[in-house]
Amino acid sequence: EDKVVQSPLSLVVHEGDTVTLNCSYEVTNFRSLLWYKQEKKAPTFLFMLTSSGIEKKSGRLTSILDKKELFSILNITATQTGDSAIYLCAVSLKTSYDKVIFGPGTSLSVIP
Amino acid sequence: KAGVTQTPRYLIKTRGQQVTLSCSPISGHRSVSWYQQTPGQGLQFLFEYFSETQRNKGNFPGRFSGRQFSNSRSEMNVSTLELGDSALYLCASSLVAFATTYNEQFFGPGTRLTVL
Numbered sequence: 001e002d003k004v005v006q007s008p009l010s011l012v013v014h015e016g017d018t019v020t021l022n023c024s025y026e027v028t029n030f031r032s033l034l035w036y037k038q039e040k041k042a043p044t045f046l047f048m049l050t051s052s053g054i055e056k057k058s059g060r061l062t063s064i065l066d067k068k069e070l071f072s073i074l075n076i077t078a079t080q081t082g083d084s085a086i087y088l089c090a091v092s093l094k095t096s097y098d099k100v101i102f103g104p105g106t107s108l109s110v111i112p
Numbered sequence: 113k114a115g116v117t118q119t120p121r122y123l124i125k126t127r128g129q130q131v132t133l134s135c136s137p138i139s140g141h142r143s144v145s146w147y148q149q150t151p152g153q154g155l156q157f158l159f160e161y162f163s164e165t166q167r168n169k170g171n172f173p174g175r176f177s178g179r180q181f182s183n184s185r186s187e188m189n190v191s192t193l194e195l196g197d198s199a200l201y202l203c204a205s206s207l208v209a210f211a212t213t214y215n216e217q218f219f220g221p222g223t224r225l226t227v228l
Contacts, residue, residue, distance in 0.1 A: 042204075043219050045216045088155060099169065100157040102156065102157070103154070105155075
């Protein structure tokens, strides 16, 4: 059965800390891996990764994919209270009917 | 540019009834995807419509259906509602078919459905 696992499930850090969120997957017919940030409203798209080893960067956020070991990390440097959110990892599959599978999310709380 | 809109924002129904939710994508976007979010199951993909055709679908029973109109607006229908259908239903739009090319999805605010 296809699955996406995230760790840790929750995390509390102080402002200025660096955090690394993990996402591993066991799926057939992998197409891409996606990261989202969800605050109190709907998810916001962060990154889509399709190739191993290529880092995606957006400000203080960096993500990388390892297709051999089947995982991805999302790194946030110099965390701010505004980074507090649930970070969702999802994998899209190329099957006869493409679909997207989400992980349970990592709840990040950044305290001043 | 207006974002993704969903109507209604809140809905209360009883078991056995049916419900129709609506999603208007960002102007110019041709793909609409639907998701169900519950505390127990997290975010789950329902289906995606692109150019009025269902392109992708998740593992949901046939009670969940949808359609897309020529103006890219989409509706999702759930028939014979069950208590477990209580959830936040999110739709997301993207320029082209999602998950086949690199492109960003924009989510709407969601419809909170409560089944009593």
